[in-house]
Amino acid sequence: MTKEENELWQKIEAFTLDEPGIGFSFSQRLARENGWNLNYTERVIAEYKKFIFMCCITETGVTPSDPVDQAWHLHLTFTRSYWVDLCQNTLNKQIHHNPTKGGVKEADKFDGFYNTSQKLYSDKFGIAPPVDIWHDNDERFSDINFQRVNIGKYWLIKKHRVPVYSLSILMLFVVCTIFIQASDTLLSALLMLGVVGVVVIGVYKWESDPDKWRNKGGGDSSSGCSTAGCGGESGSSHHGGHDGGHGGDGGHSGCGSGCSGCSSSGCSGCGGGGD
Template sequence: MRKAPGPAAEAPDHPIWSALSYYTFGPEDASLPFAERLARDNGWSRAHAERVIEEYRRFAFLAVTAGHPVTPSDAVDQAWHLHLTYSRDYWERFCPGLLGRPLHHGPTAGGADEQHRYFSQYAETLRSYERVFGRPPADLWPDAAQRLNEDHKARRVHPRDALIVPRRVVRIVSLTAVAMLFALALGALLLRS
């Protein structure tokens, strides 16, 4: 069983929040616990995954108490997606036992109207978050303009489908390649002389 959050993470005195604060996602006896799988699947540290899970708790609380549709940040959405794959936990324990109702995940249908609705809904989610929990952590809950900007949307690549090379390696290889080309050009000039 999970420990209750400390004073910095306190939320309203509400039975749903109390239940969420102690909830363990997925089977408690799993060899690969929920947080470790979330970290592994997204290339995050365990500490970062734990922070995202805490924000997922807050999102779920808002989903059933805010009085309006809510939209998660990208990181929180990844926790939600993973939780949905634990279908028995999600549909038989979490939704009926903690939230008291189903919490369906509906992807965008696309188009300008849908983009406007999504933007407005996410912005309202941030306002509700701030009213209930205080200012959201910007690294996990970017503002609406940043969240919906095409350049900031996450692109998921699975290691079995692609070669993933860290940027620092690309920079080193690029510098090495430039140095080699320079040496070859210099060598060619010296041979001509």
């Protein structure tokens, strides 16, 4: 790190998200909402601070891991802590987060931003990102089928995709065998085998990536960001990731499906709040 970067990092690292003397802190809320233990939650918060640091210094773009993104989402709801204490008083930058417009091109582009994030992380902190928080690209941009569930009303049972797939094959094999034995012609038997093959392939592809097939129309429900300068000119809104927005220029910020990102602009003269 440069001297300026080191000074910035020390300020970010010293920033606390847990307000002292309260019964339900930021870290406790983050742990509860994600089903994490407190040790893992504290590690995620530490990684979130590193991501915020990278947002401030990137020359290209960065994208957070999903656990880091969850910490970011929650922090945005603590509006005074985020916009005043962090962005205005600590960073002197506004770090924005907006919904994505989606699209395959943006997804491909900002899959690269996630690679950039991990390289910048290693360059600045001298170690590789922890793999249990910064997952690989495949998992980061595919394991995204989340919904808000009230666990006080519903039981949650883990889906085991391999047994479901195996059961489907077994049932189709039994049906196929019965049909072939009852069939009078070879053509009918071959037709049944073709139908079975198509169904098996379809089940396998759906089980491998159900979200891809659900959103085949090109849209998704992920979040992204845009860059806004102090003069009120908004940069291009894109899919996740972070664009440094140096000098107030509009940036191309984003990432692949299911992720989110950020953009920064100097806070001087912009007032105290965010969007």
